[in-house]
Amino acid sequence: MDSDFRQAYLLHRRPYRDSQVMLNMLVEGIGQLSMVARIKGKRALKQNASLQPFTCLLVRFAGKYDLKYLNDFEIQTPPLLFKGIHLYCGFYLNELSHRVIPTNEPLDHVFELYQTHLKQLYTANLTMINSNEHDKAAVSEQIEGILRNYEFQLLCELGFGVEFDFDAYGEPIEVTKHYQFVREVGFCPSEDIHRSFSGKTLFAIAQGDYQTQTVRRQAKALSRYLLKPLLGSKPLKSRELFQPR
Template structure:
């Protein structure tokens, strides 16, 4: 296959792992090509100038040679760093793991790329962590084809109503239920991407957790297990 090159592609590093003696394999989320694996040769050497740039939670511009499945990094530039600390750092790892679980390689999602960037920005600025995570989870579900219509009751086919409660059924969506885990008010707020306040925060957490778990199909999230020992946001 003819070797081609990609230049200055906006990207975020999701995961890295050692490769041979001095190199690293990077799983990166790119704007135009989805998740790709890139080989960064020699960056574990002490004299490597590129090693300090290849950090998670930084918007990068990557240039690489593309031949078959093997892509070789030739240049990296930092555009913006999103310094995540303490809780925000763990939340960042959680978001990265979710992206890798839900997206297929080489399947571009430009809208989700910008949602991911916005999520990191909010986390770095200590915006409402719970709300930030809920809206990213919702965007991820929608972009990966697992979204649910949150403003319509599916069995009766009518608009969600305030004052009523609803449950989520896999392969169906939202259905009316007197003991449902989420109120109509919360569903309408989520659907309209409004601020989540009061009871909407824990209700949204329960709803998104159930929606995510349906499609994770029992696959555990290591970052969720870690965070569960620290906080109750996930």
């Protein structure tokens, strides 16, 4: 059965066979789908130019089973052109989404979640280009907030979300206390301040406030811990782009 045209973003592509490519698309109102596209003939150059990351496409596909066939597509909006660290972050969003969002499982809101944070990243990119050296440090901090918010909200959509407002016993998180995170349980009150999260930090994460280095560092550590079971032992290649050269 053919689908109607839907918005979609390309997360990953690889050669398949002959003149075909395998695509992983994040599709509006559906989630992640695997599709085969035929790229050949006079339109091949134009098709390859259109099937690029960070481009909102309109796609129409067919197929009863898990593997779909891309029948038609067109560019809905021009591609978002990232530079520098923002480009690396864009690659990270794509690779993370491809790896942790299940294929062929209905997830209504992941498309909007991805699109919202991709556009936020693009706005941050434009701000950095037009800012002076003093402001660029603040924009760099903003990037981490965008990534952490996406990670935590995506985990919620996948059913692995964390409650930052209440502890494991249903009591409100208090800014003066410390909490240790226990997988599948939640945040438990702790007396060990060196191996736990302060309530103040948890409150900041819940509010999406990443102004302090402590909050950014602990939020990253927590997100990596939560994502590890979904990613498995295979590391994300995009993380290597952030390593000092």
